[in-house]
Amino acid sequence: MSESSYFPPRRSILRKPSWAARLESSFFVLLRVATYGVLLAAAAIFIDIGWKGGRVVFQAAPPFINVPFLTQAPETLNVFTLDGQTVKMGDRDFRAYKAANPEKLRDVHVSTYVYSAGGIFPNIVGTVLLVLGSMVIALALGVCSAVYLSEYAKDGPFIRLLRLSIANLAGVPSIVFGLFGFGLFVVAFDWNVSLIAGWFTLAFMVLPIIITASEEALRAVPKGLREGSLALGATKFQTIRTNVLPYALPGILTSSVLAIARVAGETAPIMFTAAYVVRDQMPWQVEQWTDFFFQGVMALPYHIYVVASKIPQNDYTSDVQYGTAFVFLFTVAAIALAAILLRARMRKKYRW
Amino acid sequence: MATDTAQAPSASHSVRKQLLGPHKFRLFGRNRDWWIKLFFEGNAAISIVVLLLIVFTLFREAAGFIPGNRQNLEVYRRAGLEYVDILRRQTEDYAALGRQLSATRLAWSEHLRAQGLPQAEITARLDAIDTLDTRLADAIGTHQEILSEMIDHASSVKERVKVGHDMAEVRQNLLSGIPGATPEHAAELQTQADAVVIEEVDYATEINVLTNRFPEIQAANRNLTGELGEIAAALPQADDRAIARQLSHLADALRDFRKSIPERESEFVRWRADRPVSFFESLNAFAFGRDWITASFWQDWYGVLPLFFGSVFISLISLAIAIPLGICAALYVNQVAPPGEQRLIKPYIEFISAIPSVVLGFFGIAVLGETLRQVSQVEWLSWIPGFPMQERLNAFTAAALLALMAIPTIFTLAEDALQNVPRALREASLALGATRMQTMLRITLPAALSGITAAVLLGFGRVIGETMVVLLCAGNRIAVPDFTAGLGVAFQPVHTMTGIVAQEMGEVVRGSLHYRALFMVGCLLFLLSLGINYGAQKIVRHYRLPQS
Numbered sequence: 001m002s003e004s005s006y007f008p009p010r011r012s013i014l015r016k017p018s019w020a021a022r023l024e025s026s027f028f029v030l031l032r033v034a035t036y037g038v039l040l041a042a043a044a045i046f047i048d049i050g051w052k053g054g055r056v057v058f059q060a061a062p063p064f065i066n067v068p069f070l071t072q073a074p075e076t077l078n079v080f081t082l083d084g085q086t087v088k089m090g091d092r093d094f095r096a097y098k099a100a101n102p103e104k105l106r107d108v109h110v111s112t113y114v115y116s117a118g119g120i121f122p123n124i125v126g127t128v129l130l131v132l133g134s135m136v137i138a139l140a141l142g143v144c145s146a147v148y149l150s151e152y153a154k155d156g157p158f159i160r161l162l163r164l165s166i167a168n169l170a171g172v173p174s175i176v177f178g179l180f181g182f183g184l185f186v187v188a189f190d191w192n193v194s195l196i197a198g199w200f201t202l203a204f205m206v207l208p209i210i211i212t213a214s215e216e217a218l219r220a221v222p223k224g225l226r227e228g229s230l231a232l233g234a235t236k237f238q239t240i241r242t243n244v245l246p247y248a249l250p251g252i253l254t255s256s257v258l259a260i261a262r263v264a265g266e267t268a269p270i271m272f273t274a275a276y277v278v279r280d281q282m283p284w285q286v287e288q289w290t291d292f293f294f295q296g297v298m299a300l301p302y303h304i305y306v307v308a309s310k311i312p313q314n315d316y317t318s319d320v321q322y323g324t325a326f327v328f329l330f331t332v333a334a335i336a337l338a339a340i341l342l343r344a345r346m347r348k349k350y351r352w
Numbered sequence: 353m354a355t356d357t358a359q360a361p362s363a364s365h366s367v368r369k370q371l372l373g374p375h376k377f378r379l380f381g382r383n384r385d386w387w388i389k390l391f392f393e394g395n396a397a398i399s400i401v402v403l404l405l406i407v408f409t410l411f412r413e414a415a416g417f418i419p420g421n422r423q424n425l426e427v428y429r430r431a432g433l434e435y436v437d438i439l440r441r442q443t444e445d446y447a448a449l450g451r452q453l454s455a456t457r458l459a460w461s462e463h464l465r466a467q468g469l470p471q472a473e474i475t476a477r478l479d480a481i482d483t484l485d486t487r488l489a490d491a492i493g494t495h496q497e498i499l500s501e502m503i504d505h506a507s508s509v510k511e512r513v514k515v516g517h518d519m520a521e522v523r524q525n526l527l528s529g530i531p532g533a534t535p536e537h538a539a540e541l542q543t544q545a546d547a548v549v550i551e552e553v554d555y556a557t558e559i560n561v562l563t564n565r566f567p568e569i570q571a572a573n574r575n576l577t578g579e580l581g582e583i584a585a586a587l588p589q590a591d592d593r594a595i596a597r598q599l600s601h602l603a604d605a606l607r608d609f610r611k612s613i614p615e616r617e618s619e620f621v622r623w624r625a626d627r628p629v630s631f632f633e634s635l636n637a638f639a640f641g642r643d644w645i646t647a648s649f650w651q652d653w654y655g656v657l658p659l660f661f662g663s664v665f666i667s668l669i670s671l672a673i674a675i676p677l678g679i680c681a682a683l684y685v686n687q688v689a690p691p692g693e694q695r696l697i698k699p700y701i702e703f704i705s706a707i708p709s710v711v712l713g714f715f716g717i718a719v720l721g722e723t724l725r726q727v728s729q730v731e732w733l734s735w736i737p738g739f740p741m742q743e744r745l746n747a748f749t750a751a752a753l754l755a756l757m758a759i760p761t762i763f764t765l766a767e768d769a770l771q772n773v774p775r776a777l778r779e780a781s782l783a784l785g786a787t788r789m790q791t792m793l794r795i796t797l798p799a800a801l802s803g804i805t806a807a808v809l810l811g812f813g814r815v816i817g818e819t820m821v822v823l824l825c826a827g828n829r830i831a832v833p834d835f836t837a838g839l840g841v842a843f844q845p846v847h848t849m850t851g852i853v854a855q856e857m858g859e860v861v862r863g864s865l866h867y868r869a870l871f872m873v874g875c876l877l878f879l880l881s882l883g884i885n886y887g888a889q890k891i892v893r894h895y896r897l898p899q900s
Contacts, residue, residue: 173817
């Protein structure tokens, strides 16, 4: 972009700008307004959730972070009036309190609000587990596919079919992946609603992204590195292992970070394959180690969906809604931001 | 590149053989490199396998739908529910007349009140129309009595048929356990199976109970025809022009209904209980059915049309927002903005695409829907069609958020397309004295049009496949949008294909007709996305500019 006069040059004050020049500058202003309108709309979302959710997650007094919200499981909130004061209590506290002084609560009307107390710790854990597992699967499959595409493949019907499949896989709606995962893993393989069903569903969903990104990174490695290695008598695989993959790896990983943001952010594929509305045990509380893979988990995006639309709305639910949305949005945004920044740096650093 | 590097190993092979001796590793006559290559090749083939598995799974689960729905429709016909529905439609259409009359009365009374007349005077003036209202309601009484008795009968027949089917299934399950069971157990199963009573419903006699009511219906219709004629003749006159127009519309509607009565009667006569339900009728009921009614006591309908319309409708609204904004932003960033601004805006817009859809949906519920409704209630905006909005969550709320999801896709691809326009074209135009705006609009934009079209198509694919935003914000009312409302149709709540799958999949019985219907919707979505993708690739390949 070497044309430096991005805006029409300022005319001298003696001459009135021509009609064409005025039209042009107003056209450019229109473009600018449209662009900044989009940016502002997105900023509005970040600010709204950042402000209202930030008040739930952070607090003015030390330790400045609402630790219980991040370390406890969701609970039912009990609200009642006692001695003229409104008391809010999580379910566990409420039961303890009731056991301690039963006569005090005899004639008190208690209203309950599901999921409005406690925190979102199991949801965070569930999301992390889902992301880790699916990324391991997707990276293993995706990088190997990309190695084939960039190092071995010769043009032919198989490669054309392969590229067509990858391009089409990228366009399949996420809910269709959800249906597929449900039909294949949950029903046909009889894995039930489980971590492993969610892993495979999510992994297949991001596979095209990982393949495309990895192939780009592999192709960016200069040909000379390969030829040098081959000329010294290394086999094809030795060349790939020692002279191609190590140099492509940073590129592969940075591009995959964007895929992490995608995996973490999707709700539709895990709705029927991996996510539970509520579960009392933590994922590691299993009897046998194999059960670990075949248990459903609570996940942040699904929790947002549940608290935003499935339960009755009132003043008390808005806290947990905004708190969860805050944690979720800013985690995903941080991952995406890291990906974008890393990629920008990579492009500067590895320019052969 | 791949071709010439692939030559290298075979060339070095003979050298290695001489220098280092032959490779030790051999399996089925193949060396290690061959196996490694096969490993990578197999990995790459997984994409194809996954695509095939998706096709296989979706179609396998959906396959039972057409025969299942055929059976569903067959029971509907055999048990006479279809016959009853002819009468039901008549009473429903009639109820619409009543609503029209009430609306006219309301408009009239408001008009009179606006003239400042006292309440007693208004009541007196509307007395004639009130009498007609009562008469209109009374005239259908006989029909309603017949209808409710017929409904009771038909639904009891259907219930018996259903119980019969269930019992047959129970028996089948018991019998299927016999092979492979121990002799005693098998005998026990056999006796249990024999004990299952399967009632064979005699459709002919049951249908006769219904069709025997036809003379009664005819008599009621004769009565109704007379009444309608009198009511239409007795409609009062109004001096205000708007009210008079409404009254004449009402008179027309009454007359039309009166004329339609013989046609409705002939429908009863033409109806045959034993007409078979064809494969295409079953498919049509899905593809062109206007009702999606599930878990109903009367009859379940799985018509995808309202959902399909809802999905396409929302997508079109959101594209109407996203295309201008996305392309303007691409033009601005690529052609106008200084490099510093460019470096900031591009990642920012890409960053927008990382906002999880469920968060956008939540934002729509919590903030955008309410804000839009408050805006729509502002007095000086009431000229906009559809304002003030009836519902907080509607097609527009969802579409506005979806537009924000589509903009990054459209922006990124359109910006790429603009970037790929050869410099020479632009420079030639500028050198000929065109302004920068002229160059942009007449040279750069048309040259990049194929890429931009592909960008729009992919944006469309992204929007139509999006689930959480429409599930949370579209209002979820299953009805074909009422396009008679003009542009205000954008503010009606709709339901979508993705939304219905997400909403109902968790609650259906596995293997039921409803479950298969949802997979049918999934198949439709899948095929739609394949078509969109294919179209986008075709456009890009077909109209590719020669690169300089």
